[in-house]
Amino acid sequence: MGDSLPLWWPLVLACVLFAIGVYGVLVRRNAVLVLMGVELMLNAVNINLVAFDAYFRDVVHGGQTLALFVIVIAAAEIGLALAIVLRVFRTHGHIEVDALRELADRDEPPADAGADRLDDRAEADQPQEAR
């Protein structure tokens, strides 16, 4: 038996990792953990690219080069996303993605600032403006 393996093995590995990444993005509350799920999904795509590069015996290695570009784009994405996460942490004090309601950067605090926090006490004290 030569050095061969069924092509669907790496493809199924990529699909399973992608599904795990989808689960991580959907289920995590912390923004940094959501980004970890995104990284898993990007890596799954790279496995696909490398597997088809080896299958087609690409002499110019298009699949591997594209995977390299995806890695670079993922590095740019993670740097920018973590900067946004730090910014959100500085303005809101937490990075729970399901508790973030007010994302605008304003000079004066908005009238319903309490909606961002989980208690609505501030909302009860002052009457709401007409909407």
Add this chain to the structure above:
Amino acid sequence: MSWVQVIFVLLALVAVGSALLVVTTRNMVHAALWLVVTLGAIAGVYLVLAAEFLAWVQVLIYVGAVVVLLLFALMLTKAPTGPQPDLDVARTVPAAVVAVLVGALLVATVVAGFSDVALDLEGTVVGSAQSTGATVFEKWVLPFEVLSVLLLAALIGAIVLSRGDEMVESAETTETARRGGR
């Protein structure tokens, strides 16, 4: 099973198991460290699939840089180091159903399409630094240059985003300090 198949299956099991731990563990720092294991196993998969240069790039950029960046973000957002009970949203089951459906759909598609195709690694050209470099600078020069501009723009954006207020404040303080010194 040949040795290549055994090694591939072992690496795939390590990658999938540690990826599951990344999305289910109760400890945020452990999630980042399990991500190291997953990305390392994926680098091993690249080696099996004759992508040598890509495997080392994976180790350098993902394991070396991205995970360290994630750990720094956890540190700067004051993430608690102990196990946390409330890391997941309340609706875990619908998310798991969606993920299983996505996985089942993708797996069914690739198995239906490629179940009888063998990936012969016997005479494959290994993607070394030489061949990858020649490809990038002969065939992919324009995307490479565009990518470098994109990376520069993203990093400048990250710097501006992460220290927007402080730059203005520090400029003002140096201005007042200079005026006061005079």
